[in-house]
Amino acid sequence: MLQQYNFTVAERFIKYIKIDTQSNPDSNTHPTTEKQKDLSKLLAEELLAMGIEDAHTDEYGYVYATIPGNTPKKVPVICFCSHVDTAPDCSGTNVIPILHQNYQGEEIVLPDDATQIISPTKYKYLQQHIGHDIITASGLTLLGSDDKAGVAEIMDLCNYLMLHPEVKHGTIKILFTPDEEVGQGTAKLDMQKLGADFGYTLDGGELGTLEDETFSADGVTITVNGVIAHPGYAKNTLVNALKIVSEIVAALPATEWSPETTSHRQGFVHPVAMNGLAEKASVQFIIRDFETANLKIYEDKLKAIAETVVVKYPKATMQFEVQEQYRNMKEVLDQYPQVIANAEAAYKRIGLQPVKEPIRGGTDGSRLSFMGLPCPNLFTGMQAIHSKHEWIGVRDMQLAVTMLVELVKVWEETTVD
Numbered sequence: 001m002l003q004q005y006n007f008t009v010a011e012r013f014i015k016y017i018k019i020d021t022q023s024n025p026d027s028n029t030h031p032t033t034e035k036q037k038d039l040s041k042l043l044a045e046e047l048l049a050m051g052i053e054d055a056h057t058d059e060y061g062y063v064y065a066t067i068p069g070n071t072p073k074k075v076p077v078i079c080f081c082s083h084v085d086t087a088p089d090c091s092g093t094n095v096i097p098i099l100h101q102n103y104q105g106e107e108i109v110l111p112d113d114a115t116q117i118i119s120p121t122k123y124k125y126l127q128q129h130i131g132h133d134i135i136t137a138s139g140l141t142l143l144g145s146d147d148k149a150g151v152a153e154i155m156d157l158c159n160y161l162m163l164h165p166e167v168k169h170g171t172i173k174i175l176f177t178p179d180e181e182v183g184q185g186t187a188k189l190d191m192q193k194l195g196a197d198f199g200y201t202l203d204g205g206e207l208g209t210l211e212d213e214t215f216s217a218d219g220v221t222i223t224v225n226g227v228i229a230h231p232g233y234a235k236n237t238l239v240n241a242l243k244i245v246s247e248i249v250a251a252l253p254a255t256e257w258s259p260e261t262t263s264h265r266q267g268f269v270h271p272v273a274m275n276g277l278a279e280k281a282s283v284q285f286i287i288r289d290f291e292t293a294n295l296k297i298y299e300d301k302l303k304a305i306a307e308t309v310v311v312k313y314p315k316a317t318m319q320f321e322v323q324e325q326y327r328n329m330k331e332v333l334d335q336y337p338q339v340i341a342n343a344e345a346a347y348k349r350i351g352l353q354p355v356k357e358p359i360r361g362g363t364d365g366s367r368l369s370f371m372g373l374p375c376p377n378l379f380t381g382m383q384a385i386h387s388k389h390e391w392i393g394v395r396d397m398q399l400a401v402t403m404l405v406e407l408v409k410v411w412e413e414t415t416v417d
Helices: 008-016 036-050 124-128 145-163 241-250 292-310 338-350 364-370 393-412
Strands: 063-067 078-083 098-100 132-135 172-177 198-204 210-211 216-225 267-275 280-289 315-327 377-379 392-393
Touching: 008 132, 008 393, 036 063, 036 145, 036 172, 036 338, 063 145, 078 145, 078 364, 078 393, 124 392, 145 172, 145 198, 145 210, 145 392, 145 393, 172 338, 198 210, 198 364, 198 393, 210 338, 216 241, 216 292, 241 267, 241 280, 241 292, 267 292, 280 292, 292 315, 315 364, 377 393, 392 393
Parallel strands: 078 172, 078 198, 198 377
Antiparallel strands: 063 172, 098 132, 132 392, 210 377, 216 280, 216 315, 267 280
């Protein structure tokens, strides 16, 4: 821990989660919800109050800021990034945070819905927080630690560095993004304005985890065109597109190839939405695997399944569209081993053994890495995210801040002019 530093991370976190920043997957605006800007504006104001002179938010809800370097060394410019939005999966409106001081290992019954119980039997990581403070919501909403924990930790890092100019570091860029939860976190990002060489997202979970690998991801839309007719006179004429897309979904393997039947490094094909009418209907899929080449294999198999169904209806036609979503950031990070090595060094300096594990999902870091900013993911402490059981330990957040301070020092110390 930082000696004699009055951490602000928990206080900031509790303030930020009270601001509703839920993003909307059905919106075509940037950001997808205007309310995300409420937090962005607050963050920019707080950074300015710290003395970070260029802090600002733009029309799309991004926050940019720079802490100038204070060393004669030419240290690479490092960016720390978190997202301000919360997931659409669970309400983020009127979040009521509860600070449970000196947690003693009991089940936590959330007061606004007694059926919502956070149990150390289910969440075994709670047992490592006995004697420490934890934060939950009240039972009606998610908490918002994904990713306001990361936001608060980066903000406390900024606060520490501005109060302690004796800590030598290179130029540091701060970036807060909207819409990460709906896959639009970098849609309007100005990389030239950001001006960083390497980055780290603060969007991970358990203490000590260090993530340098994500899924590669595509989206697939299968559209079926049927033949419409008046249902009273439809015999031998009507071809119902809704039934055909339903049959395609029903033809998927039942015991493999899906999120509910896979784990660890296994990929999957997952139908996420079905839309349309009897005349024209579509089904949307997400395709995931750690090996990018496997996506094409899955897509070819999915197309073959769909064609096998559609061919039974000669009057029907089908379109099969593939859209690239993101790629495994490890493909980029392996080219810059110092990014991971420096993070590992920072973890070890505060007594943590790095636990490297792949993310069965993606982060802004996936996209940033392929936009020219190699960007692994660091722990924040968040647990049971996107749910009413979400919780986080204050100790973990403070250790994340401590780790970030060490990380900027490692980059400065390992730079050789």
